[in-house]
Amino acid sequence: MTVTAPARPTVFQGLPKVFWLLFSGQLVNRFGGVVLPFLVFYLTGRGYAAAQIAAVVSAYGLGGLGGQPLGGYLADRFGRRATLISGLLATATCLILIAAAGSLPWLMAGALAMGLAGDVYRPAASALVAETTPPHLRAKAFGLMHWAVNVGTAAAGAIAGFLLAHGFWLLVVLDVATSVAFAVIVAVGIPRGHDKAAARSARNGYAIAARDRVLMAALIFLLTGLVLYAQAAYALPLALAADGFPASLYGLLITVNGAIVVIFQPLFISWLSRLPRLPVLGVSMTVVGLGLGLTGVATQPWHYVATVVLWSIGEIGMAGFEAALIADLTPERAHGTYQALYGWTTAIARFAGPAVGAVLFQAGMLWWACAATGLLCAVFAVTLMPAVARRERALTQPA
Template sequence: MSETVATPESAPRLPRAFWALWVCQLVNRLGSFVQPFLVLYLTQDRHLSAGTAGAVAAAVGAGSVISQLVGGWVSDRFGRRRTMLIGFLGTAAALILLGSARSMETIWAAAFVVGLLGDMFRPAVSATVADLLQPKERVRAYGLLFWAINLGFSVSTVSAGVLASVGYSLLFWINAGTSVVAALVIWRMVPETRPVSSDGSRRPLLPVALRDTTFLLMILLQVGYATIYFQGYSTLPLAMAGDRLSSSTYGLVIALNGVVIVVVQPFVNRRLATFDRPKLLASSMLIVGLGFGLGAVVHSWWGYALSVVVWTIGEIGFAAVIGAVFADLAPADLRGGYMGLAGSMSFGLGSVIGPLLGTNALEHAGPTATWLACAALGAVIYVGQLALAPALHRRAELNALAEVA
């Protein structure tokens, strides 16, 4: 990967509004108690069947599929700040309703709204970072947001178990409370950054995005990446069980993902900002594919742990640069919509395709073929991303010139 002339030491200070967004990401993840414990709450506290509880959890997922798409569209039409406030405050209200609901109709509706509003803020945050910062500063900023998310999630997964032993209702109220705190931070410290066109008009998102071949190819590559990534939460536990490793061992192994991110990210973040973005993205996705590919030759807990560490290193590079690449690619007036489409289409589709392909491949072709297929797919998207790099560079230059003008 070629490097730019920028050095970590020359990196400018990030603005106050960015750090407010960083606090929001951290606080939001620190209070993310409900979704991991939702099925347990519904079966143990509401005495629903496992199938019904799973279906309610799926309702949250159904809302999440369109959440970022809606959030991106709203942020372009009505403003980034307003979208974040609606998302955080609406999520707080929906969580309280879900925690107090007694009828199944109310539980279903509240669960869907939690999913719908819970991720609305993401494209608005990504677009605001791109609005606030120059292109050369964005990789470092997105990397810091990624670190805040993982730091908060690491703490919340430990504390949620303790709080759940006191009472599930406490999880709903604290989760809602952290959403309100995040909204207050946005209200007091984050200005509106949405670009305003000279004539006040707004282009429709889908006609522009669906004609953008470079954007659509990027989405296709990210679906491939997400297909590999979600093997860690679907196929990996089954493969480890096939090697006579317990579910608790899987829990410890997958926990390394968060630990490595929290420990390593701060030390490499500024350095990652100096690399060519499309090439770093391509290399990171290849590392993730090869990390999962190690599953073809390992059968012990430490072998799987090594695999997780390798693909987590790739994930760190991917997460630091992917937001900046899409920000460079998106037209300024449709930045939120592009971010929302990217999130909902790539990871939304990948979260469905990945588990289906992986578990069926494991059942019918066996673990060795499944993990080698992950490595092969990583190599394919690596080549595809490198081939797309010139188009991404041209688009970034054109958009930078348009913003200056």
Template sequence: MSTGTSDRSRADEPRFRDALRGLPRRVWVISLGNLILQAGSFLPVFIVLYLTQRGQSGAASGLVLGAAGLGRVLGNVVGGHLTDFIGRRRAILLSVVATSGLTAVVPFLGALPTIIAVVGLIGVVSQVYRPAMAAVLVDAVTSTQQRLAAFGVLRFAQNIGSTLGGVLGGVVATVSYTGLFLIEAGALLLFGVIVAVLLRDAPEPESASGTAETPAEAAVGYRQMLTDRVLVRFLLMTVFSMFAYTQTAVGLPLHVDEVGLSERDFGLLMGLNGLLVVLLELPITSVVSRFRPEYVLAFANLLVCTGLALTGVATEMVVLAATVMIWTFGEMAYSSIVQAHLASLTPPGMVGRYQGIYGAAYAVGTGAGPVIGGAVYAAAPWALWTLVGVMGLLGAQLSLGLRRPEATAAGTTAVDATAVETAAAEAKAAEAKAGEAKAGEATAGEPAS
């Protein structure tokens, strides 16, 4: 399709503000539930402090964090599969109920191997709801602007919840770690009640042919996902982007300490980041919605990594605050559009699996960032900031290829010419042949008249 047609289709879209006002109830239900969930999410933040209080070593805490990280990677993949096969609502309920029960028993566990196993399992089941929530949002909206608005609202709720959770968790932890984990279990169950009462699954998505996706199509499509070249680019971009971004929690505090600033100064820098995100991310989403998403992602990658790379030459608080503002604006542009754009690249019937494998790539990047980043910084700080800059260039280059061939004047996108679509067609053909064979056998078995 021509660029002119694409531009006209984009012009026909409602404005971001109108799309925000017109979001369906399902988006607000999920966003409210996510706010509550994030406000009560304490285990990932406080598990190390809890283990230290119990006399466990740093190495033991590392094992627990490693198990949780591996669990998160697996949990997103499993969650994407369950989302597409048992439905969004059931996947969310399964996730929050199982996570609630496991979280509630953590304070009563004794042996370290048991703690490692349970926290690792929590890492798995706690991620199942994430692709399911994303799929609910994708199901609920019809236009690109609405999709951006829906994910923008979800992110806004998540940011508010995380901010409240940090304050609440710090207060409760000074009183009782047992209470901390029990409150998290309660927040999970409250989210489950909201979903159970207020949310119903949308009708099953249809395939490009206009019929519901068959089990054979779904199974073959899932096996063939990684042959989708656009998806692979997206996953690599995600790993590089998240590796770089996690240096805000690894390289940045190490640098702050090295230049003689205090923990209070680091807290102020992160507070600046949080304030900007809460106040400006939705307006930023409105701005970036006017541009092609692959360009926005490329620019955002460059902005995040430029801001972080400049950290290495900043030695005063004012200059560091300026670098934080640079990478925060990149963070907001990236986060406002990334999942919504992935939804536009997803073949019919595979929203959960595409969002799930994105979540796995996200977990890989955020898991590798602290380990590799810390080791590189210990060897040579300049090498880490150089590596971050390289990651930005790679992420930007990959982002520019995140576009499907456009197929119709209505603005819909065609699935890339990959085995995802081919395998689905082959599955249908195989089913048709099997049906013909059965019909032939039935005819052959009928008595002659």
């Protein structure tokens, strides 16, 4: 008798119900994430000057630096489910405040509050993914969450321009409705057991996490890769402008990047998720660095398209593995704190990326630096492997 080997689960199989609830909520929420991307157009239409608009956007960014640390504290202290619901409802409230603001100070206050509230739910969501998903499936789970963000963002971009033409309030209604919908999905679908406050032990809290040398080394490694990847958004437009290409080419390149991630990430993620975290991250960051480095020799539109294809492949390898690596290093009941520190690292990269890119671009060293940084990340990953392996063994051993 012939015995048939069991079929290997597909990318959409094997993950728990809680993950799919969060995946659905993230997809819905990102579909409604249209207010902030189009806020500049709205404020310009209201007659605000460029400096005033910059002040509003800066206020949002400043608030964003505190959102993830606050969310991580609340998630570990008061529970993941409660933090998710309250963070999403607070986000909806702040959106209404921005729309109702009648003066620049109130706009800045609303943007500051929005930056703070808008990221509160993220560490709680990541903590739930880490805690409810088996370790060998974490990279796949976090990768699919990244995919949901891209799919939702692409869908939002397709409809947002139409809605804006009929009134900014339509964008606000959509964004508020999707935030509330995500909160309802969590409230109805996720058991109240996840609301139990995490018992604070000697291994929890930011003060303790800051003394975790393995975690700090991993965050520095990830920060290096994230600052490198940030050049795709901040330095690539500089290169296009310097070569005399129109902004429409940058729009095309971003569309190519989004299409590659949306189409190919589900295809690659099952295979990549079976591989060790650090080697995948090291190779992926190297591919991103080489793709960005080749921008320095691009002279034709198709050259730029080729470089975008290359670093987009690297992005697929980075997405999911970063959060999964941090989850693998996290002591019990501290996932909110540790994921918040990872989220804060991404926020720092968003702020540092433009400054680093601008300085190196002016010096004519940016693209060589990108290639070198990608290779440095590979060396960094290899160096971290023994310490990470020891930590993973320590966490899996019975107490």
